[in-house]
Amino acid sequence: MARPVQYNITKKPLETPISYAASPDGFLGEGFFATKLSDVVGLARKNSIWPLPFATSCCGIEFMALMASHYDLARFGSERVSFSPRQCDLLMVIGTIAKKMGPVLKQVYLQMAEPRWVLAMGACASSGGIFDTYSVLQGVDQVIPVDVYVPGCPPRPEAILDGFMRVQDLVANESLRRRNSDRYKDLMSSYGIQ
């Protein structure tokens, strides 16, 4: 007999017919709402992340499951996945990256426009996974800076969604001056990126 399901077994009724995004803290008045610019920008950006699924191997199947109707990623604003780095916000590195593929991945990352985030999905992208060999890059963070790592081989779609929500937290709380700060510039130069 199949192993019993551990997730999604209690049926939860719908709380509200439509869901609202929580508004940021601010001062509400007659016909105006005053808040911080970074909060509003963060709210807009986090609910409309366009990912680029850089899918190479088995984790790609779990990503396909994620985009399908059961574990919908489009609920989180990623209705449109772009396959062009010029138009995407989040680079999802899904699957094993070989050493020969490393420069290609770096090239794709360089073509992305700021602000950009990277999510390393799966054990192979995070650390080489079970492929501890001469030909596999032991972790994609050897070539590009990564924001969120999602471990698993492959990670369940719920786990990827959890990683995606962490990226959303990063996006929402990002300071507007972060990309010009010295610390960010030092990070980029440690990867050899101007």
Add this chain to the structure above:
Amino acid sequence: MPLTNEIIRTKVIEKFGDQIVDWSEPYGMLTFSSEKDLNLKVLQFLYDQPELQFRFMTDLCAVHYPDNTGKEIAVVYHLHNLVENVRIRYKIFTNVEKPDVFSASALFEAANWMERETYDFYGVNFIGHPNLKRILNVDEMDYFPLRKEYPLEDPQRTDKDDEMFGRE
């Protein structure tokens, strides 16, 4: 009359005599080997002969036997007769210091990339190959990974320690 291993063996011995040695049939697949300089002649004979017609190359790979001094690297050709559905295996042995073998890419198109892969992983130099360079590994790699003296693990890795990984 269906093609059997006996018929193939008689025909090959008729043409080449004692130059073909080491006849065996592991799991029913006829296997033989010869000196490495004869490889193109044998392959051409197996291709042209109207009763044999081994016109499909299934695989071309190499094996490294570090203990057979003088004949360390074996190059193995797997051929298939599509008409009669018969497979054979042909092996040649070469030295590890100077692994030169004539390229079969003029006879079989499939041999082109398979020989590049064999060069990439074992260092076998195929003479007459149109474009012998690395195909699956990084171009700057300076060693041949599948030879027995090199480990599987990544040599540049710095964070593996004894406690977590046992034998390291």
